[in-house]
Amino acid sequence: MTLSTTRFEILSLPFELTTNDKKFFDEFQELNLALATPGNGKLPQVQYSLIKNTKYFCIRENGKFLHRWAHRWPLYLSVMMSIRDSLYLHLKNYLFLHSAAMAKGNKAVLLPGPSESGKSTLTLGLLNYGYRYLTDEVAVINLSDLKILPFQRPIYVYGWLPVISDEVQKDFKFYRFKERYGHTVQPWQYAVPQREAMLPKNSSCEVAWIVFPTYNETQKDSRLKPITRAEAAFRLMQNGWNTQYFGDFGLKLCSELVKKADCYQLITGDLKQACELIDGLTGGFSVSVESEALDNIWKRKVLL
Amino acid sequence: MENLKKRSDLLIEEIEDEVVIYDPKTHYVHHLNPMASIIWELFDVSPHPGDISKEIVSVLKTDPSNVEKDVQETLGNLQKKGLIE
Numbered sequence: 001m002t003l004s005t006t007r008f009e010i011l012s013l014p015f016e017l018t019t020n021d022k023k024f025f026d027e028f029q030e031l032n033l034a035l036a037t038p039g040n041g042k043l044p045q046v047q048y049s050l051i052k053n054t055k056y057f058c059i060r061e062n063g064k065f066l067h068r069w070a071h072r073w074p075l076y077l078s079v080m081m082s083i084r085d086s087l088y089l090h091l092k093n094y095l096f097l098h099s100a101a102m103a104k105g106n107k108a109v110l111l112p113g114p115s116e117s118g119k120s121t122l123t124l125g126l127l128n129y130g131y132r133y134l135t136d137e138v139a140v141i142n143l144s145d146l147k148i149l150p151f152q153r154p155i156y157v158y159g160w161l162p163v164i165s166d167e168v169q170k171d172f173k174f175y176r177f178k179e180r181y182g183h184t185v186q187p188w189q190y191a192v193p194q195r196e197a198m199l200p201k202n203s204s205c206e207v208a209w210i211v212f213p214t215y216n217e218t219q220k221d222s223r224l225k226p227i228t229r230a231e232a233a234f235r236l237m238q239n240g241w242n243t244q245y246f247g248d249f250g251l252k253l254c255s256e257l258v259k260k261a262d263c264y265q266l267i268t269g270d271l272k273q274a275c276e277l278i279d280g281l282t283g284g285f286s287v288s289v290e291s292e293a294l295d296n297i298w299k300r301k302v303l304l
Numbered sequence: 305m306e307n308l309k310k311r312s313d314l315l316i317e318e319i320e321d322e323v324v325i326y327d328p329k330t331h332y333v334h335h336l337n338p339m340a341s342i343i344w345e346l347f348d349v350s351p352h353p354g355d356i357s358k359e360i361v362s363v364l365k366t367d368p369s370n371v372e373k374d375v376q377e378t379l380g381n382l383q384k385k386g387l388i389e
Contacts, residue, residue, distance in 0.1 A: 228319070228320060228322055229319045229320055229322075230317075230319040230320060230322030230323065230324050230335055230336075231322070231335055233317065233319055233324050233335075234324050234333055234334075234335035237324070237326065237333040238333060244331045247315065247326075247328055248315035248326065248328070250326070251315050251317050251324060251326040251333070252317065255317045255319050255324065258319065259319070
């Protein structure tokens with residue numbers, strides 16, 4: 001059995017991954033290009049192993065069993081979820097929110113919400129409107145200045161259809177996968193920021209807008225409604241990965257964050273309209289983007 | 305209601321004219337709308353629903369019967385959620 005090992009850092013926390021699956025090892029390195037930096041000689045604080053035997057892939061963290069998967073598609077997501085949990089357990093100088101975030105100029109719009117609220121859909125949609133990608137899932141807020149740092153995970157997209165317009169696509173690399181799942185073949189892809197879309201790890205943006213998305217299947221249009229800052233603070237607390245570790249400070253952080261931002265609820269029934277509403281809010285020209293990519297995002301319901 | 309008190313360990317943030325409360329025991333967060341926030345504030349002055357209602361009616365000049373009902377209901381909810389005990 002040949003083992004491959006890589007050491008890397010995310011937000012300066014050193015990790016190590018060891019696997020006997022060369023295919024996964026190569027994928028992991030490529031998918032993490034915009035998120036992680038190479039190990040800097042520090043001893044890893046968290047070690048993962050992904051070992052493939054005849055039937056399963058078995059994932060361990062610091063020697064402790066975490067997951068067993070029969071299929072390849074959940075492997076990267078599974079390791080990434082564990083990495084996220086390790087980050088907020090070990091790092092106390094950041095607030096981690098369950099939120100997507102996109103930037104225009106030096107200002108960011110936060111899109112906090114639970115799974116299936118439409119964060120990834122809006123992330124991909126807004127890329128087509130000229131926004132820079134900060135994160136689709138984990139918003140990292142620096143406690144010292146309440147600015148958001150990039151956490152550029154690869155964006156998971158179900159299916160292989162193009163979801164970003166040609167102009168934006170040049171700064172992303174798409175890694176396409178498929179796997180037999182029962183009687184069907186499941187296709188998926190990851191969009192990984194490259195070149196201009198890859199932000200420096202120490203760059204940060206002021207959070208100027210907080211928009212809480214909700215997906216409404218029965219609604220044809222999209223609506224944006226202002227909400228009070230107290231309600232926004234309450235909702236941020238509900239979408240915090242680590243707010244509970246801060247006690248009263250967590251609530252203070254959320255209330256300070258909302259005081260600096262304009263807060264809204266977005267009910268998404270139509271992606272194009274939702275993007276235009278956000279674009280209008282953040283000072284864009286509300287230019288209508290006619291794009292096959294937007295239709296593909298919406299048709300495929302890349303909502304997770 | 306007269307014997308009830310706000311729990312001393314709650315973490316409270318007033319944001320504009322609304323109150324957000326973090327309960328460190330349950331890790332639940334509660335958001336009080338503007339009326340509930342006023343009732344929460346006045347509860348410090350007097351825990352008696354009649355006194356709270358009178359104060360609200362005198363300031364807001366609203367229908368006393370509705371206010372009394374709202375105050376009773378809000379205090380009941382705060383008690384149910386364990387924020388006053």
